[in-house]
Amino acid sequence: MHIDERKISALVQAMREAGIWNVPTMALWDLFYSNETGDELRRTRLEVRYMPKSMVDQWAQRKNTMLKERAAFMGFGVGSKSGARVSEIRRKLLKALHDAGARIALGPDSPQVLSVPGFSIHREMAAMIAAEFTPFQVLQCGT
Secondary structure: OOHHHHHHHHHHHHHHHHHHHEEOOHHHHHHHHHHOHHHHHHHHHHHHHHHHHHHHHHHHHHHHHHHHHHHOOOOOOOOOHHHHHHHHHHHHHHHHHHOOEEEEOOOOOOEEEEEEOOOOHHHOOOHHHHHHHHHHHHHHHHO
């Protein structure tokens, strides 16, 4: 996979100038590209107990399918080294958006694939902090 990181600055500038709001959903994309199976996630994400079992079963199966297809989402292998690279680039892009003063809103895009409403916003906040936001800056994005 080739991504020309030199183009990030121009892209970010264009988005800022256009006044585009960005909702990065970092935690969800990290989940999509993780090597964890749906069954592992079902065991480790205790919050799924608040969702209907049939929905959790569907989510786990979808995650397992993502791992098997290896080409889901934009043609990059889910759970592969390419997936780790996608997550890295997304963090760099988010940081660049933030540093440039682009509009960013906090949002986890849940419910979907093992992302439970309420809990998912906390995961998203942690992902934004991992992208070098301060906790206060994350809260600003959410208000």
